[in-house]
Amino acid sequence: MADSARTISRDAEVIVVGAGPAGSTMAAALAELGHDVLLLDKASFPRHKPCSDYVNPAGAQILAEMGLGDDLKCAGAHTMEGMLVHAPNGSRFLANYAQAEPGRAALGLSRYRLDNVLLECAKAAGVTVCERAHVREALRSGDSVTGVTATIDGTLEEIRAKLVIGADGRNSAIVRSLGLSAATHWPRKTGLAAHYRGVNGLERYGEMHVGRDFYAGLAILECGLTNVTIVVGDNLLQRRSGSIEEFFAESLRALPAIASKLDSVERVGGIRGVGSMAHRARQTVGNGYLLVGDAAAFLDPFAGEGIYEALRAARLAAPIASAALKSADASARALAPYRAARRRAFTAKRSVSWIVQGFINSPSLMNYVTERLAAREELGLTLSGVLGDFRPAGQALSPIFLARLLRP
Numbered sequence: 001m002a003d004s005a006r007t008i009s010r011d012a013e014v015i016v017v018g019a020g021p022a023g024s025t026m027a028a029a030l031a032e033l034g035h036d037v038l039l040l041d042k043a044s045f046p047r048h049k050p051c052s053d054y055v056n057p058a059g060a061q062i063l064a065e066m067g068l069g070d071d072l073k074c075a076g077a078h079t080m081e082g083m084l085v086h087a088p089n090g091s092r093f094l095a096n097y098a099q100a101e102p103g104r105a106a107l108g109l110s111r112y113r114l115d116n117v118l119l120e121c122a123k124a125a126g127v128t129v130c131e132r133a134h135v136r137e138a139l140r141s142g143d144s145v146t147g148v149t150a151t152i153d154g155t156l157e158e159i160r161a162k163l164v165i166g167a168d169g170r171n172s173a174i175v176r177s178l179g180l181s182a183a184t185h186w187p188r189k190t191g192l193a194a195h196y197r198g199v200n201g202l203e204r205y206g207e208m209h210v211g212r213d214f215y216a217g218l219a220i221l222e223c224g225l226t227n228v229t230i231v232v233g234d235n236l237l238q239r240r241s242g243s244i245e246e247f248f249a250e251s252l253r254a255l256p257a258i259a260s261k262l263d264s265v266e267r268v269g270g271i272r273g274v275g276s277m278a279h280r281a282r283q284t285v286g287n288g289y290l291l292v293g294d295a296a297a298f299l300d301p302f303a304g305e306g307i308y309e310a311l312r313a314a315r316l317a318a319p320i321a322s323a324a325l326k327s328a329d330a331s332a333r334a335l336a337p338y339r340a341a342r343r344r345a346f347t348a349k350r351s352v353s354w355i356v357q358g359f360i361n362s363p364s365l366m367n368y369v370t371e372r373l374a375a376r377e378e379l380g381l382t383l384s385g386v387l388g389d390f391r392p393a394g395q396a397l398s399p400i401f402l403a404r405l406l407r408p
Contacts, residue, residue, distance in 0.1 A: 011240050012038035012128070015161040017174055019045065020111075022166030022293025022310035024118035026068070026126075029318035030134065031125040035325060037186055038131040038159065040150055047148075049111035050193055052306050053227040054219040056204065057097045057104040057388030059308030061167055076222025077109040086209040086257055087152065087370035089362040094205065094374075095384040104390055106304065108219040108227065110195070110208065114307075138164060138213060138289065144331075145178070145288035158390060163230040163321060163330045164289045167314075170279045170317070172295035175177030178286070184278040187357055188234040189300055191274045192248050193254035198265040199226040208302070209255045209296045210215040210360050215302065216251070216258055217287045228252070231300060234275070285335040287316060292317055296342070302356050309346060348393035352386055355396075372405055379405055 016027040017042035027039040055063065063072060064324045081098040083106070097104040098270025123129055130152060139147040139158060147160035166174030175181055199218070207218045214232035220225055230251050240247040247272050253259045280297040284290065293310040317338045324334040373380045382401065395401060 002132040009152075009155075009157040010038070010159055012036055012159065012161045014038070014163045014165065014321070015040065015159060016127075016165040016167055017041075017128065017129075017148060018166070018168030018293070019043070020049070020115055020169065021118055021124070021166065021307050022314050023114070023165070023293075024122045025311050026165055026167060026292055026318055027127040028118075028122040028125040030067075030322060031122065031127045033322040034062065034118035034316065035322060037122075037127045038150070038161070039127050039129045039160075040135055040408060041124060041129075041131055042134040044131045046112050046116040047081045048269070049115065050191070051111055051302065052229075052301060053108060053110045053114075053193075053221055053396050054217075054220075055107040055109065055114070055307045056304045056388050057106050057218075058313055059305075059391070060105060061108045062308070062311045066121065068117060068121060068183075071121075072107065072109060072114075075113040077107060077114075078222065078318075080106045080108055080204065080206045081206045081389070082106075083203045084207045085206065085370060086255075087367045088210055088212055088247070089367040090257075091367060091370045092374060092390060093370045095387050097388045097390075100381040100384040100388070101168045101390055102380060103381075104385075104388060106388070108221045110221050110225065110227070116157060127152060133266060134181070135168065135173045136165075138174050140178075143287055145286065148174075148289075152367045153276060162288070162325060163329075163400055165317075165321070166289060166291040166295040167293050167310075169294045170274075170298050172281075172291070174289065175281050175291065175295055178289070180281040180283060182280050182282045187278055187283055187300055187361070189231050189275075189278075190234055190237050191229055191231045191300075192244065193227060193229040194248065194271045195221070195225045195233050195268045196228055196262060197224050197268050199228075199261050200229065201261055202226060207258075209258055209359055210366050211251075211255055212361070213249060214361055215360055216255055218258065218261070224300065228258070244273070253307065255277070256334075283339075285339050286332045288330050290317055290321060290335050292339060297346075297350075298330075299350065299353050300357065301351060301353075305349065305353070305389055308345075308389050311344060313342060316345060348391065348397060349386070352393050353394050369405065376404065
């Protein structure tokens with residue numbers, strides 16, 4: 001489309017790109033702080049999302065603090081007291097959240113329903129929501145971001161704002177247009193997910209099953225549904241001989257404990273996929289912009305922290321962004337406290353996640369560690385709290401903990 005066809009159709013104080021958990025939470029928080037917020041998303045809600053349908057205990061706590069407990073209950077959220085982890089040799093470890101800290105639990109709820117609850121929360125806070133708005137790139141003036149271009153109802157528009165929040169996921173248009181993507185070489189994985197109806201034996205706990213070349217997870221959702229996900233190396237997926245459907249089915253059959261649960265149950269809908277299970281932006285703040293959620297960083301969330309990190313990052317960023325806007329200074333310097341807050345909140349847990357990646361990519365080590373966690377209750381409860389993000393991640397990184405875990 002020629003430049004002459006572009007129109008500056010509207011201005012906003014803040015533009016939030018992406019109406020997932022990070023974007024809707026950020027938009028709602030800024031609106032509650034008195035700001036004029038425009039939330040853009042290319043989808044029409046409610047919509048399905050090929051991502052986690054699982055919210056870990058710390059994420060569930062944030063949702064409760066946002067006053068969404070009743071809304072989530074009405075949406076059918078299922079409470080899970082822990083996650084049962086199966087090693088390749090059949091040994092098991094229960095990450096028991098409720099035992100590690102009474103009252104702690106994870107939630108299972110499809111993104112179709114969770115994201116819609118959060119979007120309605122943003123609307124109720126006064127956010128202007130524009131669906132089917134395909135953001136193309138960030139607008140810039142010199143070294144500052146000044147808005148976005150977006151295709152809305154077939155028209156390419158320029159929308160200007162004092163601050164742009166990139167919350168548009170791993171394939172962020174904001175990150176891409178600003179050249180912020182950092183190279184990641186490991187782990188190269190793809191996630192495939194489907195919903196099943198009538199799976200039995202999962203009332204209190206979700207499950208993770210680590211195989212020789214991949215792992216699978218089961219989370220209980222609303223209306224008798226179970227989310228079944230496999231995460232597999234890109235090279236193995238590319239070498240498959242049949243279709244994605246055949247590969248998915250064969251992978252699940254290779255895990256007897258899952259295969260028995262899925263025997264004679266109904267799959268609801270198709271198989272959804274998401275690649276690029278590792279991503280990070282070179283910087284999360286700059287003049288006129290800020291990144292939250294998967295747009296800022298993403299690592300294969302075996303421990304289920306993805307939605308928690310999205311919610312937490314938005315709540316960390318909102319007061320910092322608000323202060324910058326109220327002082328009429330949305331510079332990188334004014335937004336820098338968010339970068340420091342992210343480091344304090346996520347760096348230690350990210351180190352734990354890298355260690356977990358090492359375990360699940362080494363069957364013998366996964367077997368060894370799982371057996372010891374099952375036998376050494378105190379260590380298991382510590383790790384349960386760390387994986388659920390309600391105990392400091394540093395507890396699982398201490399030399400004493402690691403020595404007790406790894407010694408025979």
